[in-house]
Amino acid sequence: MTTEAAISVRRTDRRRRRVLLELGIVLAIALVLILVMPVLLSGFRLNLLGRFLALAIVALGIDLIWGYTGMLSLGHGIFFALGGYAFAMHLKLQIPPDASIQLPEFMSLYGVTELPWFWKPFYDFNFSVAAVILIPALLAAVLGYLVFRNRIRGVYFAILTQAATIIFFNLFNGQQQLINGTNGLTDFKTLFGAPIGAAQTQFVFYCLTVFLLAGAYALCRWLTSGRFGSVLIAIRDDEGRMRSSGYNPTGFKVLVFAVSAGLAGIAGALFTLQTGIISPRAMDIAFSIEMVIWVAVGGRASLVGAVLGTILVNFGKSFLSEQYPQSWLFFLGGLFLLVVMVLPNGLIGALRSQAGPRLWAILGKRQYVTTYPSLETDPDVQHERQNFRN
Amino acid sequence: MIAGLLDGLFNGISIGAVLLLAALGLAIVFGLMNVINLAHGELIMLGAYTTFVVQNVCKLLGGPWFDLYIFPALVLAFVVAALVGLVLERGVIRYLYGRPLETLLATWGVSLILQQFVRSVNWVLVIEIACFCSLFFTAWWFLSRRSHLLRIRNRVLGMLLPLCLAIAIAIGTFLGETFKLAVTQPWFGAQNVDVTAPSWLRGGLALGGLQLPYVRLFIIGLTIVCVAGIYWFLQRSTWGLRIRAVTQNRSMSACLGIPTQKVDALTFALGSGLAGVAGCALSLLGSVGPNTGQNYIVDTFMVVVVGGVGKLGGSVLAALAIGTATYLLGSGTLALLFLPVKPLADFFTFFANTSMAKVMVFVLIIAFLQVRPGGIFPQKGRAVDA
Numbered sequence: 001m002t003t004e005a006a007i008s009v010r011r012t013d014r015r016r017r018r019v020l021l022e023l024g025i026v027l028a029i030a031l032v033l034i035l036v037m038p039v040l041l042s043g044f045r046l047n048l049l050g051r052f053l054a055l056a057i058v059a060l061g062i063d064l065i066w067g068y069t070g071m072l073s074l075g076h077g078i079f080f081a082l083g084g085y086a087f088a089m090h091l092k093l094q095i096p097p098d099a100s101i102q103l104p105e106f107m108s109l110y111g112v113t114e115l116p117w118f119w120k121p122f123y124d125f126n127f128s129v130a131a132v133i134l135i136p137a138l139l140a141a142v143l144g145y146l147v148f149r150n151r152i153r154g155v156y157f158a159i160l161t162q163a164a165t166i167i168f169f170n171l172f173n174g175q176q177q178l179i180n181g182t183n184g185l186t187d188f189k190t191l192f193g194a195p196i197g198a199a200q201t202q203f204v205f206y207c208l209t210v211f212l213l214a215g216a217y218a219l220c221r222w223l224t225s226g227r228f229g230s231v232l233i234a235i236r237d238d239e240g241r242m243r244s245s246g247y248n249p250t251g252f253k254v255l256v257f258a259v260s261a262g263l264a265g266i267a268g269a270l271f272t273l274q275t276g277i278i279s280p281r282a283m284d285i286a287f288s289i290e291m292v293i294w295v296a297v298g299g300r301a302s303l304v305g306a307v308l309g310t311i312l313v314n315f316g317k318s319f320l321s322e323q324y325p326q327s328w329l330f331f332l333g334g335l336f337l338l339v340v341m342v343l344p345n346g347l348i349g350a351l352r353s354q355a356g357p358r359l360w361a362i363l364g365k366r367q368y369v370t371t372y373p374s375l376e377t378d379p380d381v382q383h384e385r386q387n388f389r390n
Numbered sequence: 391m392i393a394g395l396l397d398g399l400f401n402g403i404s405i406g407a408v409l410l411l412a413a414l415g416l417a418i419v420f421g422l423m424n425v426i427n428l429a430h431g432e433l434i435m436l437g438a439y440t441t442f443v444v445q446n447v448c449k450l451l452g453g454p455w456f457d458l459y460i461f462p463a464l465v466l467a468f469v470v471a472a473l474v475g476l477v478l479e480r481g482v483i484r485y486l487y488g489r490p491l492e493t494l495l496a497t498w499g500v501s502l503i504l505q506q507f508v509r510s511v512n513w514v515l516v517i518e519i520a521c522f523c524s525l526f527f528t529a530w531w532f533l534s535r536r537s538h539l540l541r542i543r544n545r546v547l548g549m550l551l552p553l554c555l556a557i558a559i560a561i562g563t564f565l566g567e568t569f570k571l572a573v574t575q576p577w578f579g580a581q582n583v584d585v586t587a588p589s590w591l592r593g594g595l596a597l598g599g600l601q602l603p604y605v606r607l608f609i610i611g612l613t614i615v616c617v618a619g620i621y622w623f624l625q626r627s628t629w630g631l632r633i634r635a636v637t638q639n640r641s642m643s644a645c646l647g648i649p650t651q652k653v654d655a656l657t658f659a660l661g662s663g664l665a666g667v668a669g670c671a672l673s674l675l676g677s678v679g680p681n682t683g684q685n686y687i688v689d690t691f692m693v694v695v696v697g698g699v700g701k702l703g704g705s706v707l708a709a710l711a712i713g714t715a716t717y718l719l720g721s722g723t724l725a726l727l728f729l730p731v732k733p734l735a736d737f738f739t740f741f742a743n744t745s746m747a748k749v750m751v752f753v754l755i756i757a758f759l760q761v762r763p764g765g766i767f768p769q770k771g772r773a774v775d776a
Contacts, residue, residue: 072491146756150763155426155490159691160756166688167752170745285684289498296495329506336499340492341485 022221026214033210043199050206050274052314057209057216057267059294059306061260064220066292067300068229069256070236071153075161076264077288078168079136083265084278085172086135088185089119090128091196091272105187106180116178132269133262140261144254153239165285172280184279196276205273212270213307216263220303223259232256233301290332296339299346309346393599398723399714404606406713407613411671412686413693413705414616415664420691421700422637423657425483426494429501430690431683433662436474437467437669438678439508442583457588460670464612467666474504475662479655487654501683508680509580513573518562525554582679591674609671616667617706623660624702633657637700696755698765707766712751720747 033053038046058080065071092104101108103115121127147160173182188196195201223229234242235249242249272278281287290313298309313335320328343350412434419427427433441463448459478500486493507515529550533543566574587605594603624630635643636653644650672678672686693712697704718724722742728734741750762768 072494146760150760152759152763155494156695158491158494159426159688159695160759163688163692163752163755167749171749174743174745285688286502289495292495326506326510329502333499333501333503333506336495336502337482340496340499341482344492 026217030210030214034207038203046206047202047274048315048318049311050202050209051271052311053206053209053213054267054270054274055291055294055314056307056310057213057270058264058291059298059310060213060216060220060303061263061267062291063295063300063303063306064223064232064263065256065260066295067302067306068224068232068236069253070239071253071257072155072158072292073161073257073260074158074285074288074292075165076261076291077165077283077285079140079261079264080268080271080291081168081172081278081280081282082136082139083132083268084272084282085179085185085268086122086131086265087128087269088188088272088278089122089179090125091188091191092185093119093123094188094190104180104185106183107177110177112177132265134265136265136268137258137262141254141258144257145250148250148253148257162285162288165283165288169280169283169285172283182280184277184281186277186279188276191273196273202274205270209270209274212266216266217303217307219259219263223256224303228252293332293336293339295346297335297343297346299348299350299352302346302348302352305346305348308348312347394723394726396598397600398718398721400600400602400606401721402714402717403710404610404713405717406710407606407610408668408672408675409689409693409713410706410709411609411613411616411668412665413690413709414613414620415661415668416690417661417694417697417702417705418620418664419658419661420694421702421705422633423654423661424490424699425487425658426490426497427478427483427661428494428498428687429478429504429683430497430662430665431685431687432501432504433471433475433665433683434669434672434686435508435678435680435683436504437471437666438585438673438682439578439583439669440467440470440666441670441673442578442585442678445585457590460588460591460674464667464670467670468663469666471666471669472659472663475665476655476659478662479658483658484651484654505680505683508578510576511578512576514562514566517565517573518558521561522554522558525557526550529554578680580680582677584677585673587674605674609674612667612671616664617702620664621702629653629656692752692755696758696765698767701765701767704765704767712755715751715754716744716747719750720744 033049037049041049058076061079062073062076065073095102095104103112107115122131143161143164147157152160172179175181179185190196191201194204224232231242231247231252234247235252239249268278268282294310294313295306296309297313298307299305316331317328320331339346345353415433416427416430419425419430441460444463444466445456445459448455448462478497482496482500483493486496526547530547533539533546539546591604591608594601595607596602622630624634632643632648632653633656635646635648636650636657640650643653669678669682672682689712693705693709696712697706697708719738719741720743722739724738724742728738741747759765
């Protein structure tokens with residue numbers, strides 16, 4: 001065996017060990033969430049935690065397209081709500097066979113006598129589950145293709161997605177007869193014969209959320225680690241150069257946008273199961289931008305940051321809205337300003353740049369240098385950095 | 391038939407005029423400076439609330455004052471919104487030039503704060519803010535003046551921030567406990583407030599079976615005046631020339647001695663002030679609330695994007711087109727027009743209300759951007775990223 005081959009073997013070994021370590025950590029956290037948290041938290045808080053974990057799945061999706069690919073979508077509320085609606089429609093069709101009217105109750109209220117055609121496939125559980133992921137993903141792919149093909153990007157993309165949000169809000173809000181308009185779909189009874197509101201069923205949903213979050217994390221980790229991840233980061237940092245190097249970014253962007261929308265759809269369905277309602281308010285502009293701030297607080301381009309940020313901000317929200325209902329919007333607005341002005345890389349970013357090197361120094365290990373080592377010792381560069389930051 | 395067409399045209403133009411007035415400030419801030427200001431809607435709202443306050447003051451003065459309150463209101467709305475815009479630019483946006491996505495998030499934060507501020511503003515809050523600002527910024531000024539303190543400035547400010555906050559909140563709580571409702575009563579509250587148009591703006595002009603409301607005519611006139619004024623300012627005045635120069639090439643302008651920071655501040659204040667004027671006009675059309683701005687933000691951005699960023703003429707055309715399309719679809723005129731063709735009529739009837747018309751208009755906008763990604767009048771140039 002030559003030396004080079006030996007080095008490459010050692011490298012794959014090390015990489016495999018690292019992957020195994022991360023897998024172990026994720027599994028351990030999942031086990032803690034499932035086994036320990038129910039003991040520590042009350043039923044109400046556990047339900048909240050479950051909801052926030054579901055929201056963390058959207059945050060992962062947003063991190064994927066914003067943190068890694070540099071596209072700021074202000075329209076993830078659409079995909080979230082579509083996933084929620086898809087599953088809610090299945091739940092609304094769980095009508096006992098002996099009931100006199102085989103329709104969701106709001107329909108008879110508005111004088112609808114026959115089930116609209118697009119409701120019919122949702123009788124099937126498998127179809128509904130597929131729809132939760134595929135409908136948002138397909139919509140995102142079509143929208144994304146139309147937008148990215150014309151090289152609309154950056155803020156224009158953000159504005160267009162925001163406009164799409166308000167449009168879908170209007171669309172869903174106006175359709176009283178088909179999907180119960182403003183009130184949304186609520187009052188779910190059973191799933192597979194199990195009552196949805198019961199504590200045990202909710203615990204099953206909670207566990208499901210934890211597993212799906214772990215799965216989503218694994219998916220995002222896989223996508224962002226290999227060559228694909230490098231392509232995404234290249235698109236974020238310099239799309240023009242990417243194009244000049246012979247890559248067509250459109251396909252990558254469409255794909256990653258669709259994946260992120262699919263994740264949002266899953267999150268929406270899980271959130272609906274745990275809150276028991278999905279309404280057009282999930283497509284509120286404010287909610288979609290709030291999702292972005294979860295990622296920003298945790299740290300963009302950091303998957304752990306996205307999950308952490310979501311949980312922190314949402315627990316902060318529920319705490320503040322209970323204690324000082326007036327202050328929440330002030331606080332949220334301040335958070336936006338703070339994150340943008342002071343912590344552009346979020347909590348994880350700050351940890352990485354500040355605490356990381358210090359920790360290595362304490363442990364007596366060599367620092368991990370991200371730039372050219374000669375730059376780090378060049379006094380001119382240091383001087384410039386201190387005086388012309390930004 | 392003719393009357394119907396005229397009616398459609400007039401309403402389309404009047405919706406377009408409202409859109410244009412709301413988008414005019416954005417056309418400057420977004421078009422010229424490339425700053426995404428999501429708080430633009432809230433500046434509009436501040437203009438509307440200023441009008442409300444001026445109206446109430448004039449009502450107290452009575453007599454001719456109340457008839458003419460709209461004119462001081464227009465000026466004050468401009469000034470208030472421009473001042474808020476100036477503070478926003480100096481305090482936040484100037485640190486974020488060249489980072490449009492960050493600007494977007496920061497201004498969204500500002501918009502949330504402004505919304506909640508209008509909801510819960512009362513004497514206590516105002517006194518708290520005044521206390522905090524006087525304490526904190528005096529400290530800042532003091533620390534910045536002494537050069538030997540500059541090194542520890544940021545750390546000291548970081549420690550002073552919570553201290554000043556605590557003092558301000560303590561004073562506010564004390565006042566609230568002492569004077570109770572007199573100081574804790576919100577000025578506006580979360581409910582919508584109503585502005586009554588002066589008597590000479592009520593009623594309408596009868597024109598061949600058509601009723602053209604004076605308010606709408608007033609808004610159309612105001613829009614024309616504003617567009618003409620902005621055009622004159624940008625094309626003929628010295629500062630307009632400087633603004634255009636900075637837009638085209640910032641570093642070259644700086645080299646030639648144009649104070650770019652001042653130009654930035656002025657441009658932003660001008661755009662914000664126009665938002666205030668728009669708010670004043672909007673308050674005549676219906677009640678205004680803390681969420682008023684939110685309803686306009688997406689529409690106004692669409693106007694600027696469809697028109698072509700940085701082109702005033704494009705914005706005018708886009709606003710008129712979007713206004714007319716929204717009215718024609720929303721009022722069901724098109725459904726009537728296509729009555730003989732059953733499927734088409736059904737199709738248009740489905741979209742014949744305000745919210746569904748918006749859906750259709752958005753689809754049309756997306757389709758339009760497929761053909762002309764740069765808007766009606768795209769920016770000419772050889773940049774890689776158009």
